[in-house]
Structure formats: C-alpha cells, structure tokens
Amino acid sequence: MTEEKERFYPTIGVKSAVNLGRKLLSKLLEKESKDDLEILSELVYKIDIMRYIEFKDFIKTELYESCKNLLENDYLNCTSAYFMDFISQCLLMEFYYFGKKNSEEIRNVIDSFYKINNLRKSPIHCLGIYSLEKAIDINYNGNILVNWDNNLKYLVKNPMYNEKFINLIIQHFHSLYDVYENKENLLDIIFRYSLDKEILNKVVMGLSSNAYLVSTRGSTFVPLLIKCLLKLYGEQFNDKNNGEPVNKKSKKSFDSVSTNPISESIFSIVNSNPDDISSILKKISKNGEFQSYCNNNKIDSIVVFINIFDKLFSIFRLKDNYLQIFSSLLISMKALPGNVCIEVIKYLNKMLSSLNTSFANEYLIKITFNNLVYQKDFVNKFQTQQAYVFGEFVANLLVTKTQIKDYTNAEKFLKYLTDYIKTTKKFHIDGEVTNVDIITIIAFYKMFHVMNLKRHINEEYFKELQNIFISFASTVNSIMIYIPNKNNQEINDLKILEKFASLFNAISIIKFILKEIDMDGEIIEDKIVSQIYKISAKCLNGSYFHDLVIATFDTSLIFTESFNFLFYAHHSLNKPFQVLKWKFLCNIVKNNELLMNKVLDTTFTNNEALQELLEALKPYSLDELDLISIFKVIGCIATKKGISFVPVVPYLMKAVVSILPSLENIISSLTMLKTIIKNVRNEKNSLNQVLPTTILLLSSIDYNDFKSKQPKFIITSLNLLVSTVRNILKCDNNKHIITQASLISGIIGKLVKFISEIKYFPSYNVNPNDILHSEHYIALAIKSLKLKKDIYRRLSPYTLSVALGYSRKLTLPYMYLLMLCDKKGIDLVSAKIPLSDRQRFKIIYQQFTKYRISVG
Secondary structure, eight states, rough: OOOOOOOGGGGHEEEEEEHHHHHHHHHHHOOOOOOHHHHHHHHHHSSSSSHHHHHHHIIIIIIIHHHHHHHHHHHHHHHHHHHHHHHHHHHHHHHTTTTTTTHHHHHHHHHHHHHHHTTGHHHHHHHHHHHHHHHHOOOOOOOOTTTHHHTTOOOGGGGGHHHHHHHHHHHHHHHTTTTTTTTHHHHHHHHHHHHTTTHHHHHHHHTTHHIIIIIIIIHHHHHHHHHHHHHHHHHHTTTTTTTGGGGGOOOOOOGOOOOOOHHHHHHHHSSSSSGGHHHHHHHHHHOOHHHHOOOOOHHHHHHHHHHHHHHHHHOOOTTSSHHHHHHHHHHHHGGHHHHHHHHHHHHHHHHHOOOSSOOOHHHHHHHIIIIIOOOOHTTTSSSSHHHHHHHHHHHHHHHTTSSSSHHHHHHHHHHHHHHHHHHHHHHHHHTTHHHHHHHHHHHHHHHHHHHHHHGGGGGGTTTTHHHHHHHHHHHHHHHTOOSSSSSOOOOOHHHHHHHHHHHHHHHHHHHHHHHTTTOTTTSSHHHHHHHHHHHHHTTTTOOOOOHHHHHHSSSHHHHHHHHHHHHHHHHSSSOOOOOOHHHHHHHHHHHGGGGHHHHHTTOOOOOHHHHHHHTTTSOTTTTTOHEEEHHHHHHHHTTTTOOOOGGHHHHHHHHHHHHHOOOOHHHHHHHHHHHHHHHTOOHHHHHHHHHHHHHHHHHHHHGGGGSSOOHHHHHHHHHHHOOOOOOHOOOOOOOOHTTTHHHHHHHHHHHHHHHHHHHHHHHGOOOOOOOHHHHHHHHHHHHGGGOOOHHHHHHHHHHHHHHHHOOOOOOHHHHHHHHHHHHHHHHHHHHSHHHHHHHHHHHOOOOHHHHHHHHH
C-alpha cells in the first residue's frame, strides 16, 4: 500500500482557509468529487475552528445552506452528507467549548432540517440530527432513527455515500448502542462492508477497545459482537455455486444464496440460545449431508477471522459460555485446508486452556470423532505433523475441565476408542500408519496418562479401565511392530519414519502405565522399544541427517519425538544420555526450542555442569557451529540463576560481529546480548566488550526492513530493542555511556520515529495498542537521560530531529525529548530540520507549550 503524507492545514491562515473552503465548495456544487470532499474534510477537521472564527462562520452559513439545498434534491447526495457531518461537529464543538451556550442555535438548525422531506430518507443526516438532539437533551430517545432499517438497504446506490455512512457509524456506534433497537443489523452492515474493504480487523479492534461498550455494556455487546462475526464467518463457506465467498458475490441478499452444510450448521449454532446449543449439536451430528461433506477450500478471509477472534480474547469474560465460537470454528474445519485448520486449532487450544467453559459437550465430541477424526477425507488433508497437532488438540478437548479422572465421565469418551480398536483389527493394513492412527493414539494415550494419576488416590480405580487399556496397548503394539529397521534417507522412507516417530512418545507413556499396573515387559514387545531407542539415538546425532535431507525435509517431528523417548529412557529404562554437548544443543533449538526446558531440567543439569558447558564453547571455531543456534542456547541458559557468562564473553562478541548482518540475525543476537548485559553488569572488563558491540548492532538496524515483516515479529522486535536500550542506560558507571552518547542518542531517535511510523502507516498492519508498552518504556528511557551527564542534554536537539516521524501528536517520548531541550536547542531544531518536518514539529511544539502552561 502506498502511503500518503498528511496535509498540514493547522499552519494555514484563516483567510487562506476560508478561500480554500469556498473554492472547494464551488467545485463540489458544480461536480461531486471524492478527492475534493476529502480535502475539505481534512481542512475542517485539522484546523482550530474555535480560533478561526471566519472559517467557523463559513461552515455555519455557506456549507449549512448548501447542505439543505442538496438534501432537498437528493437524499443520497454525498456532498450534502459530508456537509451535515461538518455542521453537526462544528455546532457540537461550540456547544461543549463554550459551556453549552448555543442550545437555541442548535435547536433552530434541527428544526430547519425537519422541514426537509428527504431528511428521514438520509441515514447520515438523521445521524447528524441525532447527535445534536442528544447533546441538548441527554434523555432523547432517538426517534429520528426509527425508519433507518427501511433506508439502509438503499445505500448501495451511492458507494461514496455508503462509505461515509459506515465510517460515521463506526465512530458513533457507542452513542447509538442504547437507543437503536436493531443493533445486530447495523453491525452486520458494518462488518460486511469492512470485510469487503479489507479493514475488518481494524474496525473490530476499534469497537472492542471502546471503554463504554466493553466495560459498561459488555454483558450484551460482547455476545452481539461475537454473534455478528460468527454469522459473517459462516457466510464465507457459501461457495456451492461458484467457489466464491458470499461477500464477493453479486448484490443478492444473503438469503438468496444457497448454503452448504457448514454454513447451515454455523448459522443454527449462532442463532440459538446458549442453553440450546447441545440440542443443535445433536441435530448436526445426525445430519447426513453434514456428515458426508468435506472440502479443502482456500478462503483467505478465514485467517483474518482467526486473528480477530484471537485479539478479542482479552475482552472475553471467564464466566461466560463460549461454546458457540468453539463449535463453529471446530465444525468449519471440515471445509478448510490442513494449514488453515492448524491455525484454527491453535486458537481452540487457547480457549480450552484459558476459559472456564467445558467444551467437551457430548455431541461435540461425537462430531469430533465421527465427522472429523474417523472421516478419511478430512484427516487425509493433513501432513503428518499437522495430524500430530490435531491429535494433541483432541486430547486437550477430552481432558480439559472434563473431570476425566473419574471413570464415569471417561466412559462416554472411551466408546470411540473401542470403535477404533474394532475397526483396526478388521481393516488395518500391516506396516501402515494412517493419520487416523496418529490422531486417535495421541488423543487416548494422553487421556489414559491423565486418568492413571487417579491410581494414587484409589488403587482399585484403574482396574475398571484395565481391559480397554490393554486392548489399546495391544493395538499400538500391532502397529509399531512394523517400525523400519533401516533408513536410507530417501524422502519416502523419511515420511514413513515420521509417521512411526509421531508415536514414540505414546510408546513411552504406555510402557510407563504398564509398569504402574505391574505389566512391565508385557503387551509392548521389547524389540519395539529397542528399535525406537536405536532410531532415537541416531536421529539426535547431529551428523545423522545429511544436508540434502535437512534442506528438503522437515525433520523436527522426528527429532522432537526422539528426544522425548530418550528423555523417558533416561528416567525409566536406566539408559542415561548426555545432553550437554554444543552440537546437540544447537540441534535442539533448531528443531524445537521448547525442548530446552527439558534439557535444563535438574535431572539433566546443574549450575556447575552448565558452567562447564560454557567453558567448553571456547575451543570451537566460529564456522564449526551454527552461531544463531548458540545465541538461542545462551538465551535459554540465561534463565538459570548463578551462571556467569564472563568466560565466554570474548568468544560471543567475536561470534556476533561475524554473522551475516540480516535483520533476523541482528534480532537474534540482541536477544542474547540483552541477557548478557544484565549478567555481566558488575564485571567491568566484560561489560566493556559487550556494550560497544550491542550499541553497534542497534545503530546498524535499517528500520525499512521491518516493512516486509509480520506484525508479531515487528512487535516482539520493538519490545526487544527498547528493553535492550534500557539495559544499556542502566549501566551508569560505564565509560561507553558517555563515549558512545551520540550513537545511543541516534538509536533512541530512530526508535521513537519507528514507533510513530508504525502508528501512522497502515501497511505495517500493527494494532497501535500493541506498541503502547514499547512507547511507554522508550519514554522512560528518554526521561532517564536527564540524570546522565550533560552530553545527552546537548545532544537532545539532534535526537529530537531524528525522532520526528509522521506523527503530529505530542506523545510521551516527544514530550520527554522536548523537556531535555533548552530554548537554544528548540531554535536549532526549528531552523535545521526539513520543511515538512518543521511543520510537524511546530504542531507538536504548540501542544507541548499548552501542556507546560496547563501543568505549570
């Protein structure tokens, strides 16, 4: 998206503003133009109309008369709609600015519009009248909005008018919420329009951040918001006719578009009461068309919805029932490709772990197994790793908030395992591991593992489960008996090995439970365990997979499950293995960084062993190990207390300056350096090596490189950069805080500018609320500069000139930067910066001056 620089009308003179306004009015009366309307809109909203009396009178006279004349001729005239917005806002500003003294003038304006026949046909003019009526009478019941529903359907006749209406409704929705009855219809219109214009995320975030709607009306607003989003989500699957989502189809109403079973199911869930969802799910589970339906549609908007639901999580209330969202998203996976299903699963897992709702509804479980897990067309769209993730999700669904440890609650779930065992005995092909096998075995071995914990409370408990568990273990044994003995590292062989590897951890847990019930050495054959141990030991060897395999095949699942099995063998099979080797640790963080939590477990390591590991790093040459992996390992070790990095600081600093200077590598290096600065803060010699390297890396960042990155990476990186700068500034007694002051000032200036650009440019696709943390802490870092040597005060004009981004608002970082500058510094900034920045600076400085006057 191309960015446009703002027009800086606050610097325009009053006569020039009036003349420009009249020229634009003349052009608009001649021919309606969106560009001219937007220019006039910016002019009205960006200059101080309370100070520019002549321009205010221009709005209240010339624009006012033109607005009425145009409305009389055409109720969907966009120019008149814009003018109505200008007039109402001008009168309201005057009303509140001067202490509600112009009530009579507002009443006269309202009455003059009531005389126009077309008034009630124009939703925007009605909205303007409503705003004025509400201002002078707080108890106004919104009578002007009574016929809105009849007129909203005509908005599509004028796209410009429709766009303006949607923008105004979003802005005023909170004020309409208590008086307008058909709020659901209004939200439906807003969301459909926003999805079509690809601004749905922005609109929903704006509504969900409104304090009045969420805090005061949250009990009704949040369910309404979710309902409207889910309806629109369901519409995305109406692709029976031409494979095109309904929002991209012709101007037909939704009712005229034929729906498929997924949409029908979602709509039936959404339109039901929370107490009736169970009966709705029962009907869905018996719907033959739904049962047989499976598709692999690529619908780009689905990921947008998942991201929106994820961001809405903060306004969910723990006590509320969110089975509607959970059921709708789960059902929708029947029509989605495997990679999108994984995104849905991530969100569903978040709901399972964070909300009080028990989502394991009897009929939802039935749908999960009969219509998803045991439907081959569905599970076959998953790759092995995706099937593994789906199996973990099913396990979470079965054991989370279900009281699964009680056999009576588990019995209704175990019948699906019984069905699987019977089917496997009859139809399973020897030597084959299917996605159905992977998902089912992962789900139920985790379930049995949780249930086995009950044994320590009641020894008789597990006897009721013993027969079905033994049948389950026997089935797993019959599948794993065909685990390959050899691997020639061909891709097809690796795919087969990956499927078997996905069940390695299942074998270890099943073996553990068998030992608990005194059946160790039975059911699961010893040769299977021995073969898995051999394969796991080989797979964890850094040189086992050759480079071509690593480049063309993702070995992370094989690696992870091999590690998990050896972790079990280390504890339960008396087969210890050494983890504290640099090549091994580098392999771990490459494949699965979360495994480092197990590596750093006290059963494997202690502080003394970790200190020896750090010492063992020094003999390695820089090209012998993957340096980025080393940085990640160091970052993980830094979480352990009592570890000193002093012995390896010289090695690490050489490593940092030798890596390829890409943005990702710099961020990885700074992640490590941030922790090392804390660690060696009291070691002068080490700190003298770490600080210059860190400052050099920070100053070398090209912030334009962030434009092509994902929002999550941008936010995480920004938090890291700000945190690193603060860690540097906390090293008060170090000489580099003074000798490198100019570089540090430049780094701070660039960070402030980057924050302002993220907020200004929509192409970053970052929610401004997500960077408030960074903005606050960079402001605190700037504030701390007052306590440093005088050099930072002398450099503050330079820092401020670098920091001027595209913002024209006095933010906290700008305020503290201005506080650092003296009068000469301000004059220097005003004189030396470019013209566009000078105009911006003038606006910010005027706000700063007003702030200083108000606080004394």
